[in-house]
Amino acid sequence: MAQLSLDTKTHRGIVIPDDWPGYCLDLFTYPKHYSGDLDCVYIPHGVIMDRTERLARDIMDDLGDHDIVVLCVLKGGHQFCADLVERIQVLNRNSKRSLLMTVDFIRLKSYMNDQSMPDLQMIGAESLSVLAGKNILIVEAIVDTGKTLHTLLSHIQTFKPKLIKVASLLVKRVPNQSVCLPDYVGFEIPNLFVVGYALDYNEYFRDLNISGSRAAEDVKCRRFHLHLNLISPSSHLHLIPLHCKFFIRTLCLNK
Numbered sequence: 001m002a003q004l005s006l007d008t009k010t011h012r013g014i015v016i017p018d019d020w021p022g023y024c025l026d027l028f029t030y031p032k033h034y035s036g037d038l039d040c041v042y043i044p045h046g047v048i049m050d051r052t053e054r055l056a057r058d059i060m061d062d063l064g065d066h067d068i069v070v071l072c073v074l075k076g077g078h079q080f081c082a083d084l085v086e087r088i089q090v091l092n093r094n095s096k097r098s099l100l101m102t103v104d105f106i107r108l109k110s111y112m113n114d115q116s117m118p119d120l121q122m123i124g125a126e127s128l129s130v131l132a133g134k135n136i137l138i139v140e141a142i143v144d145t146g147k148t149l150h151t152l153l154s155h156i157q158t159f160k161p162k163l164i165k166v167a168s169l170l171v172k173r174v175p176n177q178s179v180c181l182p183d184y185v186g187f188e189i190p191n192l193f194v195v196g197y198a199l200d201y202n203e204y205f206r207d208l209n210i211s212g213s214r215a216a217e218d219v220k221c222r223r224f225h226l227h228l229n230l231i232s233p234s235s236h237l238h239l240i241p242l243h244c245k246f247f248i249r250t251l252c253l254n255k
C-alpha cells in the first residue's frame with residue numbers, strides 16, 4: 001500500500017474536482033420510484049466499466065502468474081468486485097499471463113445514514129485464517145474515513161499473508177484521512193455522499209431496480225428524510241442545518 005503523500009500521476013485514479021456538477025439526471029433513464037431522490041449522475045456506468053477494465057490490466061501486470069485470493073468487502077463492494085473479476089477473467093483468456101483467483105467475502109458495516117458510527121461490525125472474520133501465507137487482493141467499493149479498510153488490514157495482517165494489495169473503486173478526499181492509499185484506485189472523489197452501483201443510503205439505491213410493495217413503502221419513508229439533502233449547491237444550502245449539508249450523488253444509473 002502506498003502512503004497518501006506518494007502522489008504519482010495515476011495513483012489517485014481519475015481525480016474528480018470539487019466543482020464537478022455531475023450530469024443532469026434528465027439525460028439518463030432511471031426508475032420512476034427514485035424521482036425526486038437523486039441530485040445528478042456523478043459517474044456514468046460506462047466510465048466506471050472502462051476504468052475497471054484498466055484496473056484489471058494493472059492488476060494483471062503486477063500480479064500475473066500468481067495465485068490470489070480476492071477478498072470482496074460486502075455489501076458495498078459486490079458490484080465492483082464482480083465487474084473487476086470479470087475483467088480479469090477476460091484478460092486470463094486473452095493474454096499470455098494468467099492469474100489464478102479464488103474469491104472470498106467479508107462483511108464490514110459501520111454506516112448509519114451518511115455517518116460512520118463508532119461501532120464497526122465484522123461478519124465472516126472467523127474464516128480469514130485461510131488467508132495465511134496467501135496473496136490477497138482486497139476489493140472495496142469506497143474508502144471514505146478509511147476506518148473500514150484500516151480495521152480490515154489490521155485484522156488480516158494477524159494471519160500473516162504473503163502479500164496484500166487493495167483495489168478500491170472510489171477514494172474520497174476527506175480531511176485527516178488516516179489510511180494508506182489503495183494500490184488500485186478507480187476515482188478520487190470530493191467529500192460528497194454517493195449512492196448507486198451497490199453503494200447505499202440505509203440499504204436504498206444499491207439496486208436501482210428495486211420493486212414490490214414492501215420496497216415501495218420503505219421508499220416513501222426514505223424520501224421524507226432524503227428531501228432535505230437534495231437541494232443543489234446553488235440554491236438554498238444555507239438554510240439546511242449543518243449536519244444535513246451533503247448531497248446524494250448517483251454513481252451510475254444505467255446498467
Ligand SMILES: O=P(O)(O)OC[C@H]1O[C@H](OP(=O)(O)OP(=O)(O)O)[C@H](O)[C@@H]1O
Pocket residue numbers: 073074075076077108109110111116140141142143144145146147148149200
Ligand atoms: O472508509 P469508511 O468511512 O470506513 O467507509 C467505507 C465503507 O463504508 C461502506 O460500508 P457500510 O458500513 O455502509 O456497509 P455496507 O457496505 O454494507 O453498506 C462501504 O461499503 C465501505 O466498506
Ligand code: HPA
Pocket residue numbers: 076111142144192193194195199200201
Ligand atoms: O459516500 C458513500 N456512499 C455510500 N456508502 C458510503 N460509505 C462510506 N461513504 C459512502
